[in-house]
Amino acid sequence: MRVAVNAAGISKTFGNFTLNSITFECHRGEVFGILGPNGAGKTTTLRIIAGLVRPDSGKISVFGRDPERMRDYIGYLPEERGLYRKWKVSDVLYYFAELKGGANTEYWIERFGMEKHENKKIEELSKGLQQKVQLIIAVQHNPDLLILDEPFSGLDAVNINLVMEIVKEMREKRRCIILSTHILNLAERLCDRVLLINNGREVLSGRVDELSDEEVQEIEYRKNGRIIKEITDRDLKDLLNSGYDIISYRKRKLTLEEIFLREVSR
Amino acid sequence: MKRAAVIARREINVNVRRKAFILGVIGFPVLIGLSFLIPVLFIQEFSIPKEYKAGIVDHASILSRNVIELTEEIYSPFSDFTTQRKIVFVIYESEEEVRKALQKGEIDGYYIIPENFQSTFSIKKHTKGLFDADKKLELVIAMEFGDHAYRFAQGISFQEIGKKEKPLDFVVSMFIPLLLFMAIFTSSGYLMQGIIEEKESRVMEILLSSASPEEVFTGKFVGNAITGLIQASVWLGLAGLFSGFMLSVRLISSEIIMVSAIFFVLGYLLYSSLLAAIASISSSLKEAQQATSVIVFIGLFPAIFLSQITSLNPESPAIKAFSLFPLTSPALMPAIYSAGSAGLIDIATSAAILALTSYLTLKLSGKIFKYYALVYSKPKLREVVSLINPKSGSDR
Numbered sequence: 001m002r003v004a005v006n007a008a009g010i011s012k013t014f015g016n017f018t019l020n021s022i023t024f025e026c027h028r029g030e031v032f033g034i035l036g037p038n039g040a041g042k043t044t045t046l047r048i049i050a051g052l053v054r055p056d057s058g059k060i061s062v063f064g065r066d067p068e069r070m071r072d073y074i075g076y077l078p079e080e081r082g083l084y085r086k087w088k089v090s091d092v093l094y095y096f097a098e099l100k101g102g103a104n105t106e107y108w109i110e111r112f113g114m115e116k117h118e119n120k121k122i123e124e125l126s127k128g129l130q131q132k133v134q135l136i137i138a139v140q141h142n143p144d145l146l147i148l149d150e151p152f153s154g155l156d157a158v159n160i161n162l163v164m165e166i167v168k169e170m171r172e173k174r175r176c177i178i179l180s181t182h183i184l185n186l187a188e189r190l191c192d193r194v195l196l197i198n199n200g201r202e203v204l205s206g207r208v209d210e211l212s213d214e215e216v217q218e219i220e221y222r223k224n225g226r227i228i229k230e231i232t233d234r235d236l237k238d239l240l241n242s243g244y245d246i247i248s249y250r251k252r253k254l255t256l257e258e259i260f261l262r263e264v265s266r
Numbered sequence: 267m268k269r270a271a272v273i274a275r276r277e278i279n280v281n282v283r284r285k286a287f288i289l290g291v292i293g294f295p296v297l298i299g300l301s302f303l304i305p306v307l308f309i310q311e312f313s314i315p316k317e318y319k320a321g322i323v324d325h326a327s328i329l330s331r332n333v334i335e336l337t338e339e340i341y342s343p344f345s346d347f348t349t350q351r352k353i354v355f356v357i358y359e360s361e362e363e364v365r366k367a368l369q370k371g372e373i374d375g376y377y378i379i380p381e382n383f384q385s386t387f388s389i390k391k392h393t394k395g396l397f398d399a400d401k402k403l404e405l406v407i408a409m410e411f412g413d414h415a416y417r418f419a420q421g422i423s424f425q426e427i428g429k430k431e432k433p434l435d436f437v438v439s440m441f442i443p444l445l446l447f448m449a450i451f452t453s454s455g456y457l458m459q460g461i462i463e464e465k466e467s468r469v470m471e472i473l474l475s476s477a478s479p480e481e482v483f484t485g486k487f488v489g490n491a492i493t494g495l496i497q498a499s500v501w502l503g504l505a506g507l508f509s510g511f512m513l514s515v516r517l518i519s520s521e522i523i524m525v526s527a528i529f530f531v532l533g534y535l536l537y538s539s540l541l542a543a544i545a546s547i548s549s550s551l552k553e554a555q556q557a558t559s560v561i562v563f564i565g566l567f568p569a570i571f572l573s574q575i576t577s578l579n580p581e582s583p584a585i586k587a588f589s590l591f592p593l594t595s596p597a598l599m600p601a602i603y604s605a606g607s608a609g610l611i612d613i614a615t616s617a618a619i620l621a622l623t624s625y626l627t628l629k630l631s632g633k634i635f636k637y638y639a640l641v642y643s644k645p646k647l648r649e650v651v652s653l654i655n656p657k658s659g660s661d662r
Contacts, residue, residue, distance in 0.1 A: 015643070050475050052640060068478060076475035082468030098272050099476040137472060 002027050003064075004145050004176030005049055010058035012044055019044050019200045021058065026193075028144075029174040031167060033191035033208075035184065035256075037264055041200040042180040043079050046149050049178060050076045062145055072101055075143030079150045079180075081134055085123040089114065089133055092122060096137045103140035112136055112162070127154050135163065139170070146170060148179040152186060164190055188212070188256040196263055203263045212253045220248040231258070269477040273485025274492065281456050281493040290452060291500045295445060317352045320399045321364040321376035324357060326383040328410055332357045336402050353402045368392065377403055377424075387421045400424050445501040446530040447597040451562065453494025454537040457486055461545035461635070462554050470639050479636040483542070491534055498530060526600040528617055533596025535624035537565065539631035546631075546638040547645050564593045590616050592623040630654060 005026040012019040019041040026032040034042050047053040048060055051067030051074070062070040084092055090109075097103035109115055112132045117125060122133065131154045139146060148167075152160050167177050167190060181187050187194060188208055196204040204211065217236070220229045222245040232239070236249060254262075281287055322329065334355040356373065358364040364376040375393035380386065391398065404422050464470040473482055502523075540561055541554075548554035567588075588594040589602055595616045602608040633653050638645060 047640070052471065052474055071476060071478070074475065076472070078468065078471040078475070080468040080471065082464075082471070084469060085467065095272070095276060096472065096476055099269050099473075101268075134472070 004028050004030075004062065005032075005178065006059070006061045006064075007045075007049070008059045010045070010048055010055040010060055012048065012053065012055050014044070017041070017044075017200060019048075019055075022195075022197065022202055023058075024195050024202075024205060026176050026178055028176050029171055030192045031171055031177045031179065031190055033187045033194040034178065034180045034197065035182075035187055035194050035260060036180075036197040036203075038182075039199075040197045042197065043149055045197070046076075046079075046147050046178065046180060049145075050074055050147050052076075070145070072141070073144045075138040075141065075146040077134055077138040077148045077151055081131060081154075083122045083130060083133060085121070087122055088119055089122060089125070090118045092133060093136055093140065097140055100141040104142065105136070105140050108136045108140045111166070128156060128159060131155060132159065135166075139166065142175075144175055146175060146177045148177065150181055151179055152181055152183050160186065184257040184260055185255070194256070196260060198264050204259070208256060211259055212256060214254045214259075215251055216254055216258075218248075218250050218252060219244075219246055221246045267481065267484065270481040270485040270488065273473075273477065273482060274489035277456075277460065277486055277489025278492050278496075280460075281453075281490065282496065284456075287452075287456075287493070287497070291497055292504075294448060295501050295504050298444060298448075316350075317354065318375075318399055319354045319356065319373045320393075320403070321358045321367050321373045322355050322403075323359070323361050323364050323376065323378045325381045326379045328379060328383065328407060329355075329357060330410060334406055336406070338402060353399050355399070355403065355406060365392075375399070378427075379407075388423045388425060390427045391424050392427050398424075444597065444601070446498050446526050446600070447533065447565075449494045449498040449501065450530060450533045450537050450596060451565070452497060453490045453534060454541045455558075456493060457490040457538050458541040458545040458554055458558065459551065460486060460490070461542060461639075462548060462551045465545070465548075465639065465642065466550060474639060479639060480632065482639075483632050483635050487538060487542070490538060491531075494530075494534055522600065522604045525603045525613060528613075529596045529600050529620070532617060532620040532624050536592055536596070536620065536627055537561070539624065539627040543627075543631040543634045546635040547641075547650060549642055549644060553644075561593065565597065567594060590619055592620045595620050 003025055005024075007022060007024050009021045009023055010019065011021050017039070022041070022045060024032075034045055036042050044053065048055050049062065049067060051062070051069075051071060060067060063073065067074070087095075090105075093105050093109070097105050109118060112135065114129070114132055114136065117129060122130060125133070135151065138148065146167075151163055151167075155163065164186070167179070170177055171192075179187075179191070191208050193207050194205065194211065195202065216231045217233065218229065218231050219239060220227060221239075222228075227247065239246060239249075336353045336355075338351050338353060356367075358367065358376070361378060364373070364378075367373045368376055375391065375398060378390040380388065380390070383389070389403070391400070407422070461470075464473060477485070541558055544554050544557045544561075548557065585598075585602070589598045589608070589612065599608065599613060599616045603613060630653065634650065637653060638650075
């Protein structure tokens with residue numbers, strides 16, 4: 001089955017927050033990004049996909065079935081990180097591996113360079129290392145659907161790179177990866193398609209290369225001794241005639257971040 | 267349910283390694299034992315009656331006087347405390363007469379000297395309470411026989427024909443239900459603490475992405491029940507050693523153990539369900555403990571007065587009500603039964619009410635856990651109460 005996740009008009013209300021009729025589809029061999037500002041509804045959407053929360057209305061399926069029945073096929077990294085602090089790293093990993101019905105734990109310990117820390121207690125690890133343990137929990141059973149809620153927060157540049165590599169590897173293995181992140185340049189580099197949500201509503205969705213297809217003019221000029229950089233739709237001739245001291249001018253595609261800001265501020 | 271078994275095993279492993287568990291298993295029974303034993307020893311020491319009156323039926327016609335009065339000094343093994351006691355022997359014509367006197371409370375016990383006493387040197391006795399007058403009777407008989415006194419003083423054997431109450435039997439009987447009740451509380455407490463810790467540390471989210479809420483709840487429930495059973499077994503073992511070897515008191519009957527076990531299991535179901543529900547809707551351990559303290563107090567209320575139960579009238583409406591009320595019956599009913607004041611119908615009625623309440627509470631608690639395990643804010647009471655409606659869904 002090519003379609004990994006099918007969400008049709010899913011809604012959920014928690015207190016004052018409402019996730020309002022979100023529709024999307026994610027496929028095998030694809031990295032799908034769910035983007036949006038804080039409180040947009042990203043985590044709620046991911047929890048619904050992981051089978052942790054049921055939508056009030058709408059339909060959600062993972063590989064054609066109820067997500068609650070697909071736990072063994074789903075790997076999940078929650079946004080709010082937590083582990084058994086008094087436990088040894090290996091005990092935590094093998095416990096969750098057993099709950100998932102078996103996993104290739106040794107391989108992933110090595111892959112994340114955690115061999116030295118296997119016998120340490122969780123509370124003895126740095127935040128970054130704890131995050132690695134959680135990532136291993138999410139991927140160690142080789143899930144068909146990997147859900148990562150803010151996977152890069154708390155990681156240094158080296159480990160961000162490692163996570164990106166692993167995500168790409170999984171995509172090559174025809175797994176479906178759904179992630180949320182506020183680091184939009186990483187999302188742009190990693191995601192094939194994105195869904196942008198704001199205040200619980202879908203704002204924009206599509207392929208990253210198509211979304212950022214729009215061409216804009218970027219000029220850099222000096223004004224009152226200050227260098228200003230801006231995107232403008234004015235003609236270059238007009239700009240030159242209006243007496244600007246232009247340093248640079250180029251035509252380029254909008255970044256995901258710019259699209260995001262534009263859509264959110266509407 | 268394989269995942270539930272994995273979770274249950276993990277709960278047991280974590281709990282039995284807790285320092286609090288190890289300390290509790292060893293320390294608590296010692297503390298409870300001492301709290302029972304010390305007052306009993308003091309009662310023994312300070313409540314020695316000033317007079318002990320015993321009846322004698324003298325079929326061998328040895329004694330020449332109808333009333334014999336003596337005094338004796340009693341030394342306490344625990345202090346320099348010494349007291350004097352008057353012992354009065356009264357001769358009765360027949361065994362029936364002496365039995366009636368005992369029933370009326372005119373005497374504290376009686377002795378029957380058989381016709382063939384001089385060949386058997388054996389005397390039957392029926393004594394009540396903690397004391398007897400064997401040594402003084404030996405002395406009286408020896409005095410009657412003059413020079414042959416030594417023969418009797420050395421060789422008379424006394425055979426108890428009444429059911430003599432051993433001083434610490436009732437202590438052990440009270441001790442076991444109380445220990446089991448404490449095991450209910452500690453294992454339910456571990457369950458509550460576990461849920462809260464997993465909610466606070468946000469592990470619950472990973473856990474629920476690996477197992478269904480039903481599996482997590484069942485695993486935790488069973489794991490903590492087994493922990494409680496381990497704890498109770500160790501405590502019962504220690505109680506057995508303590509009573510059997512150190513105090514030479516018979517261990518409580520298998521019926522009491524059975525009744526205690528039934529109420530332990532049902533009590534665990536009830537209290538664990540309640541505490542798990544509280545943990546599910548609480549956002550911190552402190553908050554949960556505050557909510558739990560009321561329940562714990564109600565549950566412990568009869569246990570606080572456990573040692574008074576034997577002196578209370580078990581037929582009184584208050585005791586009856588407490589023994590049927592599900593929060594108090596797990597501690598009270600085994601204690602009343604062990605005191606010999608409850609019949610099969612009382613036990614069955616109390617157990618049935620407790621079982622029904624436990625079942626309903628367990629179902630509701632499971633619903634609350636499923637709904638609130640991932641909710642970190644304080645829920646409105648109205649929302650929680652709405653889950654009591656059987657038609658309400660438990661979807662988060």
